[in-house]
Amino acid sequence: MRKKNPPVWALGMLQFFCKDRYLEQIEGDLFELFDREKSTRMARWRFGWNALRFFRLRYLKGLDDFEQLTTLAMIKNYLKIAIRTLIKQKSYAGINIAGLAIGIASCLLIFMYIAHERSYDNFYPDVERIYRVGVGERGAYSPPMLAKTMMQDLSQVEVATRIGGLWNTLFKIGNRSFMQAGAAFGDENTFEVFQTEFLYGDPRTALNEPDNIVLTESLAQKCFPDELAMNKTIEIDGEVYKVTGIVVDPPKNTHFPYQYVAASLEPGHNNWSGNSNWTYAKTQPGSDPAEINVRLQELYYKYVGPELMSFSGHSSFEEYMEENPNRYYGFSVHPVLDIHLRMPRLSMGPRGDYKNVIIFSLIAVFILLIACVNYINMATARSAIRSKEVGIRKAMGSHRKNIIIQFLVESMVITLLSVLIALIISGVSIDYFNELTGRQFTINDLFTSSTLLSIGILLIIVGLLAGVYPAYIISGFSPLKALRGQMQQAGKKSLRSYLVSFQFAISIFLVAATVVIYQQVTFMQSQNLGVNIDQTLSIENGNELGDKYEVFKNELEKISGVQHVAKISNVPFSFVGDWTYHVVEDNNRDIGPSNVFTVASAKDVLDLEMVSGRFFDDNRVTDTSAVIINESFATELGFDDPLGKVLSRGRGLDFTIIGVMKDFNYASLKREIEPLIYRYGNKHSEMGMWHQRYVIAKVNTSDILRTLDEIEDLWNQHVPNYPFDAGFLNEYFQNQYESERKFGQVFTTFSVLAILIAFLGLFALTTFVLQKRVKEIAVRKVLGASTSSLLGLMLKDFTRLVILGGLVGIGVAFYWLEEWLKGYNYRIELSWYLLAIPVVLILVLTWVVVSLKSYKAAVANPSDALKEE
């Protein structure tokens, strides 16, 4: 009786794991039991089950059950040979390892940076459902009522919160007071959206009362060093708060690095016009952001529309929108995960840049490539030395495959050593790297699982990249020729030349970028701004002076060296909000200029130039309803004579234009000068006391420190409870170019590294070429060649390579830098000499390196070289 066969999987499995020695008897017994069973299904099931039961340590195949014992032994031998070769050729190994280590260290640091940049905010639970609500294309702030209304009107929104921040505030605890950064206010839903671990307090109720405040662990420690901060009171900018929660500190990789969150007052119910909050919403699982955007548009029509119409006098909002299609500033959602890299302007913390991440990665890859090229060049150039070894191995029966493995093992050993040194280099240079990137990495960040993984991947990639080509070439040697003592030069000389050119191209590209970036930064810094910000002191928190400003001003002017004093709501190069004005003469137009409040003396402090009309006059009462605009605003208005024209804020707030200022840069030079409006500042103006947020003064003195001390004393007399905080406008201006300067530093650093590695390689290659040509040089010398002609002979080859690399490098640099400069409104033009500098620099360096090495050979006594043989 023939039954069906036992399950194939069970047999296969048994054969896979079971030692051959036991396999037959076990299979036999299983077959016997199988045949005994009556029902086929049962038999098959039993067979499988029993086979599984044999999965015991005793029967499992061990290492000695594999046939490739010899492979292991050979790899041991390869390792031994690799280490011996390294020791025998110390200088070459050193150059290779140093180059690779620098390249790998750069890669490692940059990997760490990229991993960090991409990790922003991903620690919040459900972060993929958290969105930031922005206004139109550029508005980061949104109306206070938005969060509550979204929760009520939009079914897709699970919870929404409004947040303000981050500011510096004055803390008072007992008789201690200090300025505290990282201040935010939130509402009862803040910690529902951003779920955070509470050490004390209840996340659901912590911000329910208007005097509640949640501190981070570290701030709680700072405020109440030896006691529990819960339920203690703190006075912040004059308001008393009670601590109702303590949370763990937010990690470094967040766009919202708060130190505390205070509860805020309920917003006014029809407050839709002012954009003063950040709004965040957590959506219901599975809801579509596009759909939410549509619903948000409806919301905009319903709530914001009526307010806009109060300026324009249209009968319906639809009509208004039809006539002003470009005025739509509706709400839209942006994923919080995108804030750091894609929408850094929405961030409250460190800002990322997507382009920087890409550029950093490319530079890291370039440097690594240069180092790999060194390895390839040196390995193939010196392959002749190994040819006897390869010949003997082949004669003894090595396959080509074995020899390839041997040389790969060798490159892996070198890479491994480089990785170890790279770890040390990265650890040592981490502070410098932090300065370059503006982040705070620690040595621990080098040993996270993700960086360790990237180290492993780097090890394999670099080992293969550097090792495969030389291994392939060297393994192709003919054993007959090798053993007969015929020198075999592996690899084509032309390939080596191209690789060296490639190195030069990368170096030249990096130097060109460095030069141009620095030129651009210097250019921007030396621009005529149209406004005089030299020696202009800006005292912050002027609003704290209150009505005492006049007294303060008079006394300030008495200090020797202080020439003019004024108050202003926004100093140039700080953030300026844009407000909407309605052009009365031209019924359907609104303009949103940057809006600044100031007084008459600002003209003297900032050296403002008038094109037409006049500046404010403190003695004319009517100037409270007068405004001064800049040329760019006047152009946008388009009137022949803007003087006397009226701009309206709605609700009867009308302003007459009394003067036009010459355009000056008040924001970044990356942008064109945009419309600007100056309004007269007093405490009854729309901004209240914030109109005097800054007190600015022209200070002209030889002893700046003493003058500053006197000003500080004066401040402390008038505002004893608020610390003095002042800076020079020049510094604000310079700070704007911080990111460009960092960018320049990055390029400088990496071009120096790239050049260093490339020239290490060049040095080694020159040495080798000279060794090979030592007889040729000697013969030439005997026949009458001069030292200089011999040097020229050596230089000619390398000069050709530099020029070839220069053409490629400059071509790419030209294209890329032109793109980069397009991002700047005030920019330099690329000129031929900017791009020629790098080529000349590299050429000179090459000549120096090659001549240094060659000179010795050129002046040597030819008989030394020729007497052998």
Added chain:
Amino acid sequence: MKNKSYQLGELEELVLMIVAILQENAYGVKVMDEIMDQIGRKVNISAVHTVLDRLEKKDFVSSHMGGASSERGGRRKRIFKVTSAGSKAIEYVHQTRNELYSKIPKTALGFQ
């Protein structure tokens, strides 16, 4: 003094005796069946193999591969037989059990 080398697990002891009973005919399935027949105990085939291997390692049994046949999927049997050390072990176990048994007071068993 020689106790140590005769130390046997319960199943080992059982299998060793079964191999002795089966004489020249002991192999995996047969041993398993015999245990079932003799004392009605169900043992998994993998356990029987493990115990036989262990006994062989302790030199109480020896084994050789049997002849091929078309049965058992064409696989040969491994035939086990008791070695002299194995016989001694059985002897020893039997003796010690008997001695111990004889030392149990009759009353302790009689009234159970």
